[in-house]
Amino acid sequence: MAEGEKEKKSSSSNNEESVKLFVGQVPKHMTEDELLAMFKEFALVDEVNIIKDKITRASRGCCFLLCPSRQEADKAVNACHNKKTLPGASSPLQVKYADGELERLEHKLFVGMLPKNVSEAELSDLFSKYGIIKDLQILRGSQQTSKGCAFLKYETKEQAHAALEDINGKHKMEGSSVPLVVKWADTEKERQARRAQKAQSQAMPNTDSQHPSLFGALPMGYAPPYNGYGYQAPGAYELVPYRLRGGIRPDLSLNISPRNYAPASYMGSAYPTMPGLQYPIVYPGAIMSHRPLSSSPGALSPTVPSCNSATSSAASGSSGGQVEGPPGANLFIYHIPQEFGDQELANTFQAFGQVLSAKVFVDKATGVSKCFGFVSYDSPAAAQNAITMMNGCQLGGKKLKVQLKKDNKQSKPY
DNA sequence: TCATATT
Numbered sequence: 042m043a044e045g046e047k048e049k050k051s052s053s054s055n056n057e058e059s060v061k062l063f064v065g066q067v068p069k070h071m072t073e074d075e076l077l078a079m080f081k082e083f084a085l086v087d088e089v090n091i092i093k094d095k096i097t098r099a100s101r102g103c104c105f106l107l108c109p110s111r112q113e114a115d116k117a118v119n120a121c122h123n124k125k126t127l128p129g130a131s132s133p134l135q136v137k138y139a140d141g142e143l144e145r146l147e148h149k150l151f152v153g154m155l156p157k158n159v160s161e162a163e164l165s166d167l168f169s170k171y172g173i174i175k176d177l178q179i180l181r182g183s184q185q186t187s188k189g190c191a192f193l194k195y196e197t198k199e200q201a202h203a204a205l206e207d208i209n210g211k212h213k214m215e216g217s218s219v220p221l222v223v224k225w226a227d228t229e230k231e232r233q234a235r236r237a238q239k240a241q242s243q244a245m246p247n248t249d250s251q252h253p254s255l256f257g258a259l260p261m262g263y264a265p266p267y268n269g270y271g272y273q274a275p276g277a278y279e280l281v282p283y284r285l286r287g288g289i290r291p292d293l294s295l296n297i298s299p300r301n302y303a304p305a306s307y308m309g310s311a312y313p314t315m316p317g318l319q320y321p322i323v324y325p326g327a328i329m330s331h332r333p334l335s336s337s338p339g340a341l342s343p344t345v346p347s348c349n350s351a352t353s354s355a356a357s358g359s360s361g362g363q364v365e366g367p368p369g370a371n372l373f374i375y376h377i378p379q380e381f382g383d384q385e386l387a388n389t390f391q392a393f394g395q396v397l398s399a400k401v402f403v404d405k406a407t408g409v410s411k412c413f414g415f416v417s418y419d420s421p422a423a424a425q426n427a428i429t430m431m432n433g434c435q436l437g438g439k440k441l442k443v444q445l446k447k448d449n450k451q452s453k454p455y
Numbered sequence: 456t457c458a459t460a461t462t
Contacts, residue, residue: 063461092462103460131458140461230461363458373457405459413456447457 057198059087060114061142062106065135067091068127069100076104084116085109105139111146114138141228148201150193153222155179156214157187163214168193171207172200192226201225364398369421371446372428375413377401378437382410390416393430394423415446 067076073089080086088107091100108114122136138146152164161179168174176194179187195201209223227235365371377386387399401414418424424445432443 061461065460067460090462092460095462101460101462102458105462135459365458371457375456400458402458411456415458442456444457 056109058110060108060111060146061139062108062114062117063103063135063137063139064106064121065103066127066130066132067100067102067104067134068129069102070129071100071127073104076106080106080117080121083120085113086117103135106136140230144226144228148195148198149226150195150201150205151222151224151226152191152193153189153224154217154219155187155189155191155221156217157189159187159214164191164193167208167212167214168204171204172196363400363415364417366397366417366419366424367421368448369445370397370418370424371448372416372418372424373413373444373446374416374431375442376436376439377410377412377414377441378439379410379412381414383414386414386416389436390418390427390431393418393427395419 064076071091073091076091077086077089080089085108086106087109089104090107091104093099094101106114106117108117118136118138121134123133126133152168155164159179161177164179165174165177168177173196174193175196177191178193179191180189181187193201193204195204205223205225208221210220213220372390374386381389381401383399383401386401387396390396390399395418397417397419399414399416402411403409404411416427418427428443428445431441434441434443
């Protein structure tokens with residue numbers, strides 16, 4: 042019944058004119074009213090919506106602003122982005138257009154299947170029938186050669202829509218046997234997802250996609266364009282997102298837990314079948330803190346998943362917000378091997394105590410690891426133990442650097 | 456090289 046109140050009260054929020062901004066670095070304790078009051082000093086703001094955890098309903102440290110116009114939104118961005126640090130935040134406010142807003146506002150179209158010799162002027166002739174063109178560019182390569190596609194912005198959405206409907210799949214340029222493709226340009230988010238996917242497939246060329254759990258580790262699957270036509274380079278996006286390749290290889294991503302690795306004698310024979318692995322993975326401290334590995338090959342038995350609570354809680358920790366441990370129990374780790382994800386990091390460090398969370402940072406655009414991350418334990422003793430055992434430990438090409446995480450907001454000045 | 460989060 043309380044749910045019933047979730048009616049859309051503000052018709053203003055559906056206004057085409059209104060602009061949504063995303064705001065980061067918002068202290069979790071701030072209320073929507075407080076934020077509204079603050080932002081109103083700089084621009085007209087109709088609404089503030091704090092982004093909350095789906096389950097706990099706790100603030101996730103960011104919010105959306107609804108501004109009545111682009112002009113007002115720009116005022117808020119210019120006045121606040123990177124300019125103010127709210128009490129309790131560690132870095133300045135991040136204020137930017139919410140995902141997809143810019144694209145929505147710009148009425149940007151993608152045009153594909155252009156003959157390479159078509160000029161801007163010719164394109165302009167064709168598209169100006171539908172409205173005022175604000176921007177038009179043919180994508181070109183190094184020698185100024187056309188890539189056979191273009192981006193185009195109209196003054197209004199209606200104009201863009203009219204052009205899309207009229208030309209997409211219907212209009213053939215002179216001398217071309219295939220019709221043009223016209224679609225709404227991808228949003229920044231879609232582009233990032235695509236880039237990440239590409240980077241992933243290059244970074245892990247031997248991905249064994251038969252392992253179902255691997256899917257969860259990869260970026261969202263590629264969603265085909267709504268119009269079903271190709272985009273830029275047809276074939277660049279197969280409908281099967283990950284190429285299936287032959288070749289057997291132990292699952293790199295999940296079973297790298299110390300106890301799954303046998304003594305070096307085994308490693309030798311393992312390498313040739315693991316082209317993705319360029320170097321030995323050794324867990325110096327890890328091995329000793331578990332019961333001694335049996336020297337029999339049985340140690341390799343896949344009777345794994347002592348799916349211990351450490352691992353599973355780490356997984357849940359990394360899937361939601363970051364769980365932080367008590368003071369002194371959180372580690373910063375640098376020089377993590379490139380191919381390590383959250384899970385591998387957790388596995389590597391679980392030998393020293395109860396891992397609350399483990400996070401490897403990745404480049405937002407490419408999905409590539411930045412080779413640093415965090416591990417949180419439930420006790421400072423575990424963290425110290427991990428530092429002693431793992432700091433300076435050669436893992437991959439480099440030596441791990443394991444330190445206590447620097448903690449900005451710990452002081453309680455009374 | 457120290458938590459960037461999109462209802």
